[in-house]
Amino acid sequence: MSHPATRLISVAIPAPLFGEFDYIVPESLSVPPPGARVKVPFGPRQLIGIVLGSVQQSATPPKKLKSILAVCDETSVLTPNLLSLMRWAARYYCHPLGECCQQALPTLLRKHAAPPVLELLRWRATSKPFEGRRNAHKQRALLELLGEHPEGLWQQSLSDAGYPPALLRTLEQRGYLVCEPVDVLGARSTAIPPLNPQRKTLSTAQQSALAQLQALPSGFAVALLQGITGSGKTEVYIEYLVAILAQGRQALILIPEINLTPQTFTRFQKALPYPIATLHSGMSDKAKYETWEMARKGIVKVVIGTRSAVFSAFQDLGCIVVDEEHDSSFKQSDHFKYSGRDLAIKRAQIEQCPIILGSATPSLETLANAQAGRYHWLTLNQRAGAAQLPLIQLIDIRSRPLIDGLSQPLLERIKHTLNEGNQVIVFQNRRGFAPTLMCYECGWVAPCHHCDVRMTLHAHPAHLHCHHCDARQTIPQCCPQCQSRALNPIGSGTERIEIGLRAQFPDITLHRIDRDRFKRAEDMQGLIDSVATGQPCILIGTQMLAKGHDFHHVTLVCVADADSSLFSADYRALERGAQLLTQIAGRTGRGQKRGQVLIQTRQPEHPLFSAIQAHNYSAMMQELLHEREHCQLPPFSKQISIRAESRDANRAEACLQNIKQGLALKQMSAHALSIAGPIPAQITRKQNFFRYWLHLFLLDPALRSALNPLLQGVLSQHKDRHVRLSLDVDPLDYL
Numbered sequence: 001m002s003h004p005a006t007r008l009i010s011v012a013i014p015a016p017l018f019g020e021f022d023y024i025v026p027e028s029l030s031v032p033p034p035g036a037r038v039k040v041p042f043g044p045r046q047l048i049g050i051v052l053g054s055v056q057q058s059a060t061p062p063k064k065l066k067s068i069l070a071v072c073d074e075t076s077v078l079t080p081n082l083l084s085l086m087r088w089a090a091r092y093y094c095h096p097l098g099e100c101c102q103q104a105l106p107t108l109l110r111k112h113a114a115p116p117v118l119e120l121l122r123w124r125a126t127s128k129p130f131e132g133r134r135n136a137h138k139q140r141a142l143l144e145l146l147g148e149h150p151e152g153l154w155q156q157s158l159s160d161a162g163y164p165p166a167l168l169r170t171l172e173q174r175g176y177l178v179c180e181p182v183d184v185l186g187a188r189s190t191a192i193p194p195l196n197p198q199r200k201t202l203s204t205a206q207q208s209a210l211a212q213l214q215a216l217p218s219g220f221a222v223a224l225l226q227g228i229t230g231s232g233k234t235e236v237y238i239e240y241l242v243a244i245l246a247q248g249r250q251a252l253i254l255i256p257e258i259n260l261t262p263q264t265f266t267r268f269q270k271a272l273p274y275p276i277a278t279l280h281s282g283m284s285d286k287a288k289y290e291t292w293e294m295a296r297k298g299i300v301k302v303v304i305g306t307r308s309a310v311f312s313a314f315q316d317l318g319c320i321v322v323d324e325e326h327d328s329s330f331k332q333s334d335h336f337k338y339s340g341r342d343l344a345i346k347r348a349q350i351e352q353c354p355i356i357l358g359s360a361t362p363s364l365e366t367l368a369n370a371q372a373g374r375y376h377w378l379t380l381n382q383r384a385g386a387a388q389l390p391l392i393q394l395i396d397i398r399s400r401p402l403i404d405g406l407s408q409p410l411l412e413r414i415k416h417t418l419n420e421g422n423q424v425i426v427f428q429n430r431r432g433f434a435p436t437l438m439c440y441e442c443g444w445v446a447p448c449h450h451c452d453v454r455m456t457l458h459a460h461p462a463h464l465h466c467h468h469c470d471a472r473q474t475i476p477q478c479c480p481q482c483q484s485r486a487l488n489p490i491g492s493g494t495e496r497i498e499i500g501l502r503a504q505f506p507d508i509t510l511h512r513i514d515r516d517r518f519k520r521a522e523d524m525q526g527l528i529d530s531v532a533t534g535q536p537c538i539l540i541g542t543q544m545l546a547k548g549h550d551f552h553h554v555t556l557v558c559v560a561d562a563d564s565s566l567f568s569a570d571y572r573a574l575e576r577g578a579q580l581l582t583q584i585a586g587r588t589g590r591g592q593k594r595g596q597v598l599i600q601t602r603q604p605e606h607p608l609f610s611a612i613q614a615h616n617y618s619a620m621m622q623e624l625l626h627e628r629e630h631c632q633l634p635p636f637s638k639q640i641s642i643r644a645e646s647r648d649a650n651r652a653e654a655c656l657q658n659i660k661q662g663l664a665l666k667q668m669s670a671h672a673l674s675i676a677g678p679i680p681a682q683i684t685r686k687q688n689f690f691r692y693w694l695h696l697f698l699l700d701p702a703l704r705s706a707l708n709p710l711l712q713g714v715l716s717q718h719k720d721r722h723v724r725l726s727l728d729v730d731p732l733d734y735l
Helices: 082-093 097-103 106-113 136-147 155-160 167-173 204-214 233-246 258-271 285-296 307-311 340-351 362-372 408-419 494-504 521-531 573-586 607-614 617-631 649-665 701-717
Strands: 006-013 022-023 037-042 045-054 118-125 177-182 222-225 250-254 276-279 302-305 315-324 353-359 376-379 392-395 423-427 438-441 456-459 464-465 487-490 508-514 535-543 554-559 596-601 638-646 673-686 689-698 724-729
Touching: 006 037, 006 097, 006 535, 022 037, 037 177, 045 097, 045 106, 045 596, 082 097, 097 307, 106 285, 118 136, 118 155, 136 204, 155 276, 155 285, 204 222, 204 376, 222 233, 222 362, 233 250, 233 315, 233 353, 250 340, 258 276, 258 302, 276 285, 276 456, 302 307, 302 521, 307 340, 315 340, 340 353, 353 362, 353 456, 362 376, 362 617, 376 649, 392 607, 408 494, 408 554, 456 494, 494 508, 508 521, 521 535, 535 573, 554 573, 573 596, 573 607, 573 617, 596 607, 607 617, 638 649, 638 701, 649 673, 649 689, 649 701, 689 701, 701 724
Parallel strands: 222 353, 222 376, 250 302, 250 315, 276 302, 315 353, 392 596, 423 535, 423 554, 508 535, 554 596
Antiparallel strands: 006 022, 006 045, 037 045, 118 177, 438 487, 456 464, 638 689, 638 724, 673 689
16 A cells, blocks of 8 residues: 555654654644654553654554654644754664654643643732731842832742742732733733843953854854953853843753753843743743743743753744853763753754853863864953952871861961951762761671662761662671671761851851752752841852852862872873862852962862962863873763673673674774773662773764664664663763
């Protein structure tokens, strides 16, 4: 039986299978355009797939062709440019196209055939005078904000600014607010009332950087804006976007962390008189769909989001900004292992728009591209305003006693800073009370029974916790091995430092910032507002503190343990260590007073610290680039890693050994492809699965097109159900 070519379509199915699947469009249904969703039968299931286009002739026998069940969309939900991006991503990351397309859809569109009704709520203040408590600062601030905008503000805008729906409902019940539904399609210009713009005056250095951005060639261009911490890169982004948004075009701002969303949103909202929205995994499915749909219809002009926001649909995308482009959070670590930064660059090329990569500590890959002339390289070497770079000093703790992880000179400096009315950051990149619990009699340490790691001791609530598999257990009263009660915590985490500092400074406000304490962006915004008052306080936290926060009253940063990155099997460790120390040092001295950084170390002679003290990040990166080139490591080769997981360690290793032999039989030149492994993962056993890696280093980029079908074959032909295989292109970790 034959079918007219126009009645055959190719569909991307959300299943872990490579290839496209052909279906018949019944005469009773219209032929959907590419990018539309269709409901199709797939084995015993009914799935929602994405139409890729019409098919002239199917390779599937006519008797085996099935008909689609329903057309979900009359128009494309994935724009042609977004569909092109998904095709490229599927090839580059060697991942099934259907799963890539699924990632680009909001969750609600993956689950339901019919798009949800897009409803927006607008809030206005009433004329009722506020009669709440004096210390109800957040309620007063909300009413003042709405008082400045008598026409009302969109609920998502208020949520992004740190005012959750529960607070709005409470004030509505008390008669201070009223809520109105908004017809989005009939109110494009008023659905999200803009705030009054309040842009800052640029310094001479910022104006120079802006002029270079404005001189970029039209169409696609990549610009690296390397600005030292506190140099005002955000203000440059904003001024550059003014002209683009004035043309009616849209912008995408990618940030590495959800917790940076509120302050980033507020800064852009205050400066740009255009509808702005956020998009990240911490939002509800409904809120994410609202942002996605309004950007697709051109209502929202600026989308601020984490890595998954790179898949947002836009009506006319005019610019992309990737802030803190070096951050490893832009890399998806499981399932579809994509890089948000790299996909953003490819998307800018497809959309023919400029992209700005901003960082004080660019990644080696980005620096190599800039040095090769593939990226336009702009620098900001002066801090904004009167701010100065901090003075960085080392504290050698090899022979010093520590009090809960902190030395006496460091504690004295903290006391002096607080007495001057300033704020302090204490950085420790380990959460919990202590990294492990040890018996001083026999040397037993508390192990995780499911992973090859030690369990972390937590104090509140008291328990042992594996941060890799999430296993928890009670703290033993005595050693399980020798029955001794000489159990002691070894090392210090953020909890222990917090407890120790509370004992040292009982009258000072302390804030602990880590994954245990802050799980929502709204919580972080409350802390930022509190710190902004300028009252003396101590901020204790992990790398969450190092990412883009702007604390103008912090004049002292203390690094409790800077040695963790100096000794590692990961060739990226020194790069990451330099980035982390430079970023955390940049949190101080951003106001009128010069800041100071104290770094505790047992390796003060290490060259990393010399570069940090001299604020010479670029010089150290040049040394690391020379090392990478000599060893033919990325960015001077392309790395693809295959991981095998099994409850049988020998089985996982043997699987990779067979793959290695199969690739060697293809007679690929050793000068073009280097294979390392199989080797055990840094944490060999995790959740009772043994994990091994096979690393491929492509020295000849032209080999990639020949290797891709081989890798697809490896994944498609793998039949051992006792071994799980996964592929990671451009991997960033090997845990």
